[in-house]
Amino acid sequence: MSRLDSAIRRLAAQRDCLGMAAELIGDMPGPILELGLGNGRTYDHLRTLFPGREIFVFDRHVAAHPDCIPDDTHMIIGDVMQTLGSALDRIGARAAMVHSDIGSGDKPESRRRARALTRLLGPLLVPGAIAVSDQDMAIAGWPEVALPEGIAPGRYYVYRVP
Amino acid sequence: MSRLDSAIRRLAAQRDCLGMAAELIGDMPGPILELGLGNGRTYDHLRTLFPGREIFVFDRHVAAHPDCIPDDTHMIIGDVMQTLGSALDRIGARAAMVHSDIGSGDKPESRRRARALTRLLGPLLVPGAIAVSDQDMAIAGWPEVALPEGIAPGRYYVYRVP
Numbered sequence: 001m002s003r004l005d006s007a008i009r010r011l012a013a014q015r016d017c018l019g020m021a022a023e024l025i026g027d028m029p030g031p032i033l034e035l036g037l038g039n040g041r042t043y044d045h046l047r048t049l050f051p052g053r054e055i056f057v058f059d060r061h062v063a064a065h066p067d068c069i070p071d072d073t074h075m076i077i078g079d080v081m082q083t084l085g086s087a088l089d090r091i092g093a094r095a096a097m098v099h100s101d102i103g104s105g106d107k108p109e110s111r112r113r114a115r116a117l118t119r120l121l122g123p124l125l126v127p128g129a130i131a132v133s134d135q136d137m138a139i140a141g142w143p144e145v146a147l148p149e150g151i152a153p154g155r156y157y158v159y160r161v162p
Numbered sequence: 163m164s165r166l167d168s169a170i171r172r173l174a175a176q177r178d179c180l181g182m183a184a185e186l187i188g189d190m191p192g193p194i195l196e197l198g199l200g201n202g203r204t205y206d207h208l209r210t211l212f213p214g215r216e217i218f219v220f221d222r223h224v225a226a227h228p229d230c231i232p233d234d235t236h237m238i239i240g241d242v243m244q245t246l247g248s249a250l251d252r253i254g255a256r257a258a259m260v261h262s263d264i265g266s267g268d269k270p271e272s273r274r275r276a277r278a279l280t281r282l283l284g285p286l287l288v289p290g291a292i293a294v295s296d297q298d299m300a301i302a303g304w305p306e307v308a309l310p311e312g313i314a315p316g317r318y319y320v321y322r323v324p
Binding site: 002003004007011015044045068 | 177
């Protein structure tokens, strides 16, 4: 499969998993966490999916389209491994959904970061929250949710936090 | 439409238009021109679509995945407005297909560049060649080819060079 095919499938999987997450959390209270702003594409999508919720975005730096940058209250700049540890004060309540899109070309490093993330995320999520991730987070022991139709296993991951 | 939805549709349109171009040129002789290497995703796709053809890529600089970078003979570095003018010597024969993905966030500038490009491209293409573009190239006077099913008009452009 070419990198173009792969990119299309990855983005479509992301869109479909986030859409499913929105249905799954329904009106469960809590903000949304987005790990990785990137060019702001997914943040923009989250705004349309969760118009009534606060969305907090974590990234090392801000390099997004100017119209896809959260305000200062909702943009938490720094290494997510550092900033998540004290994020509960900042976000004010446990989150109903987290989307983690932190994978890089360095696969072993991406896996290491995902494993470390799960430990930091647990205390930030309400029971029943949905975690959507581009990386395997099985180490957290959260039950996996079946992926939307047409998404190959391992392309994206969805968990329901107990 | 969110930027995520928009990106998925743009990439899928690109893939579908390139697939159609491959069918349209069939075994017409000539290399392939790719204007804009970017991260190398589309170049990688062109390699799978046109395994028997030379593919020449033009870009200002090389910032692609290491495994998606053409060899020195096929990577022409510089402003495409400068390098295309003398490209025929380099590519050795008129091209059967050109894909131009030069649009940036600056829409008026993207349109200006596309108009300038069409003048440079004409002499580089064989009669019957296919031009696939992310920008309107109507100014060239080339007949438009109907887009593959499901692609909204204006999302991508395909022309048959007379």
